[in-house]
Amino acid sequence: MAAPMTPDQWLKALREEGVTDIVEMPGWRTNNRNHVAAWGPVHATMVHHTAGEGSGLPNFCFNGTSDLPGPLCHDFLARSGRLYLVGNGRTNHAGRVASNAYDAVLNERATHPKPGPDALDGNTVSYGLEVENSGAVGRDWPAKQYDVAVRVEAARCRHHGWSADSVWAHKEATRRKPVDPRIPMDQFRDDVAERLAHDVSWNPGDTNQEEDMPITDADAEKIARKVLTIDGVIANPVSGTDNSHIALMTSARNIEIVVRRLETKEAAQTAVITALASKVGSGDDTAEIVAAVQKAIADAVIKVDVDINGGGAA
Numbered sequence: 327m328a329a330p331m332t333p334d335q336w337l338k339a340l341r342e343e344g345v346t347d348i349v350e351m352p353g354w355r356t357n358n359r360n361h362v363a364a365w366g367p368v369h370a371t372m373v374h375h376t377a378g379e380g381s382g383l384p385n386f387c388f389n390g391t392s393d394l395p396g397p398l399c400h401d402f403l404a405r406s407g408r409l410y411l412v413g414n415g416r417t418n419h420a421g422r423v424a425s426n427a428y429d430a431v432l433n434e435r436a437t438h439p440k441p442g443p444d445a446l447d448g449n450t451v452s453y454g455l456e457v458e459n460s461g462a463v464g465r466d467w468p469a470k471q472y473d474v475a476v477r478v479e480a481a482r483c484r485h486h487g488w489s490a491d492s493v494w495a496h497k498e499a500t501r502r503k504p505v506d507p508r509i510p511m512d513q514f515r516d517d518v519a520e521r522l523a524h525d526v527s528w529n530p531g532d533t534n535q536e537e538d539m540p541i542t543d544a545d546a547e548k549i550a551r552k553v554l555t556i557d558g559v560i561a562n563p564v565s566g567t568d569n570s571h572i573a574l575m576t577s578a579r580n581i582e583i584v585v586r587r588l589e590t591k592e593a594a595q596t597a598v599i600t601a602l603a604s605k606v607g608s609g610d611d612t613a614e615i616v617a618a619v620q621k622a623i624a625d626a627v628i629k630v631d632v633d634i635n636g637g638g639a640a
């Protein structure tokens with residue numbers, strides 16, 4: 327459960343996360359739909375595309391239409407990378423959402439399933455970012471725009487102590503919006519998780535000693551022990567007024583996500599090499615070898631998932 331951020335908290339979090347090109351639309355601090363229904367507690371933050379492009383979009387998002395009154399989001403992100411602050415409070419961005427999709431963000435699950443039928447009010451529980459994109463197949467997100475989108479979602483997660491698995495797309499939340507937006511969301515969440523695993527001042531491409539050195543088994547064990555120790559601290563906080571355990575918990579969760587994905591990747595690579603080696607000189611045709619490799623990858627990924635989820639990790 328988290329109380330929604332105040333306008334000042336949001337501005338501060340954005341600036342700390344490196345979002346510098348910000349337009350505060352006049353009245354955004356009190357532009358909301360709180361008079362219609364509840365806002366908060368919040369548990370998630372949603373990515374949308376606008377399904378249209380143009381300079382009128384900030385005002386459109388602010389005002390909405392007679393059928394769908396504004397604000398239509400909390401923030402509007404132009405293709406230039408400029409972020410417009412549109413509303414604070416309840417906004418008309420999500421509509422009704424599926425309960426399995428909500429369960430995935432609420433409990434920060436590693437997988438975000440295809441949404442079932444609409445079941446609950448998404449506007450009460452989720453922030454919403456609208457990203458300017460036509461939605462046409464192949465229409466890109468410029469690098470700057472994508473980077474700011476990652477920073478916006480990371481800023482919300484970091485403030486609340488959430489992992490990147492609190493980020494969802496409109497297409498993951500309801501069957502009504504199957505391509506909103508078209509970007510691969512697991513990759514987007516990986517990019518948010520990478521930000522969260524670093525200090526707030528980190529920029530993509532920054533190098534440091536940690537990343538230049540290969541992780542040895544001993545290092546991996548140390549990291550794992552650290553995560554478990556931090557989890558122990560969190561389970562028994564010494565002081566109820568000390569918020570440092572929230573920051574530690576966020577780091578721990580995001581380290582876990584990164585480690586889990588690295589482990590999956592490594593296991594799959596090992597399985598491929600093993601499968602290929604066993605087929606050398608076997609006389610099997612290409613299709614059989616491909617099938618054997620695909621099965622090896624699938625088995626490896628399942629095994630890692632079972633190992634991790636069966637290990638009692640938080």
Ligand SMILES: [Zn+2]
Pocket residue numbers: 373374375419496503506
């Ligand atoms: Zn949407």
